[in-house]
Amino acid sequence: MRSLADWLDFQQRQHALSIDLGLGRVREVAGRLGVLPLPCPVVLVAGTNGKGSTVAHLATQARAAGLSTGTFTSPHLVRYQERIALDGGSVDDVELIDAFERIEAARGGIPLTFFEYNTLAACLIFAQRAPALAVVEVGLGGRLDATNMLDADVAVITSIGFDHVDWLGTTLEQIGAEKAGILRAGGAAVLGSADMPRSVAEAIAAIRVDARWPGRDFQFEQTPATGPGSWRFRGRRWRFDALPHPALPGVIQYDNAAAALAALEALDERRPGLLGGLNEATVAAGLERVQLAGRFQIRPGRPEWIFDVAHNDPAAALLAANLQARPIAGRTIAVVGVLADKDVEAIGRRLAPYVDEWVLCALDGPRGLPAAALQARLLPLEALATLAADVVAGCRIAQARATDADRIVVFGSFHTVGPALEWHGL
Numbered sequence: 001m002r003s004l005a006d007w008l009d010f011q012q013r014q015h016a017l018s019i020d021l022g023l024g025r026v027r028e029v030a031g032r033l034g035v036l037p038l039p040c041p042v043v044l045v046a047g048t049n050g051k052g053s054t055v056a057h058l059a060t061q062a063r064a065a066g067l068s069t070g071t072f073t074s075p076h077l078v079r080y081q082e083r084i085a086l087d088g089g090s091v092d093d094v095e096l097i098d099a100f101e102r103i104e105a106a107r108g109g110i111p112l113t114f115f116e117y118n119t120l121a122a123c124l125i126f127a128q129r130a131p132a133l134a135v136v137e138v139g140l141g142g143r144l145d146a147t148n149m150l151d152a153d154v155a156v157i158t159s160i161g162f163d164h165v166d167w168l169g170t171t172l173e174q175i176g177a178e179k180a181g182i183l184r185a186g187g188a189a190v191l192g193s194a195d196m197p198r199s200v201a202e203a204i205a206a207i208r209v210d211a212r213w214p215g216r217d218f219q220f221e222q223t224p225a226t227g228p229g230s231w232r233f234r235g236r237r238w239r240f241d242a243l244p245h246p247a248l249p250g251v252i253q254y255d256n257a258a259a260a261l262a263a264l265e266a267l268d269e270r271r272p273g274l275l276g277g278l279n280e281a282t283v284a285a286g287l288e289r290v291q292l293a294g295r296f297q298i299r300p301g302r303p304e305w306i307f308d309v310a311h312n313d314p315a316a317a318l319l320a321a322n323l324q325a326r327p328i329a330g331r332t333i334a335v336v337g338v339l340a341d342k343d344v345e346a347i348g349r350r351l352a353p354y355v356d357e358w359v360l361c362a363l364d365g366p367r368g369l370p371a372a373a374l375q376a377r378l379l380p381l382e383a384l385a386t387l388a389a390d391v392v393a394g395c396r397i398a399q400a401r402a403t404d405a406d407r408i409v410v411f412g413s414f415h416t417v418g419p420a421l422e423w424h425g426l
Helices: 004-012 024-033 051-064 093-107 114-129 172-182 198-206 252-270 280-289 313-324 344-354 371-377 391-401 414-424
Strands: 042-046 069-072 084-086 133-137 154-157 188-191 210-212 219-221 230-234 239-244 297-299 304-308 332-336 357-361 384-388 407-411
Touching (some): 004 114, 024 093, 024 114, 042 051, 042 172, 051 069, 069 114, 084 114, 093 114, 154 172, 154 252, 172 198, 188 252, 230 252, 332 391, 332 414, 357 371, 357 391, 371 384, 384 391, 391 407, 407 414
Parallel strands (some): 042 133, 042 154, 154 188, 188 210, 332 357, 332 407, 357 384
Antiparallel strands (some): 069 084
8 A cells, every 4th residue: 555655756746747727637537536516615715825824714713613624725834734634633644545546546547736636635535524614725826726626605815916927927917817717606705905906806797706805895903992902803794893813923914814704704695504603702712723834933932933935025025024013132034945936036125124144045846946046046135145955954054143132034935934844843
């Protein structure tokens, strides 16, 4: 019998391309497996940034209201099993291997990408376990992503920015049209930002989607009336006052939490009674419990460590804002690794004003960028830059250079933050 590691290695070699967008292959295999439609409502989450946090808010709020949940996210940080979770806990190797064996028996000669295997495994496990709600993160884009074989009860588009331009287009209008491909005629949608390309609004109007926009259909606010350290949510029907700060750090988490609540409100209208256990007390509990590794994750200490998977221009801008809002007495040392197909120059421009010393790490794999190539693509750095053979070596260098008053910020990719978290035992 193949081990999980054997299966993952096997899957990497079953398609000539690591990314091959299209729904034909994966739909055919899903049909042979008989997994669609899923036996539970689905919330599908697309966007350039904020997807993972919004999925975490959605699932945590649903569980706080008494629902069982299944989540599918990608990529993973440390262990592949993170990608498919039931009630917040990763599935085990045995369940994944069983799913892969069934997929292999069904696919025949149809080539599948690594991500398509993963998506089909999630669908198989959700079909068997039948959670009360499945929350699914889109992998790349939307229209042609494997997850789009699911017809979502509610579709969420968190944000639109420049990323994956080789596959999604070189303008925000093109990228927005691809993300809007998860919308369904007559379905419900939640927009995580009012700043959407015109192509998203046009798609909404063309197929008559019940869209909920921030500032019009839902909003959050902090006022003296809510009390210190609290905020309120206003939706079409739901009103929650004096809510606690989200446990996930960063100012953007209010936007993500509000979008998640708006999506659950839309789901409540489409599936009456499903969220009967949700109220202000459960929402508050969910906000206090929500967790997600690698999103401005802070490890207190001397020095302080911060881990953030920021890997594109908008995410780097948000990381810069969060660093600016958290001043320290000492220096900021950046441990950075970025994939070759990312906008390294833009990431560097955003973070350079907040970094006093750089440790540039090589990333392995076909998309990896050697440390010297990373340095060449960054702006001419005024601060000291040191090259590291890998992320763990980079962490060791930063640790040795830092004083108690400094902080070390690890960012640039899941492939950077994952090894750093593992080195720390987190």
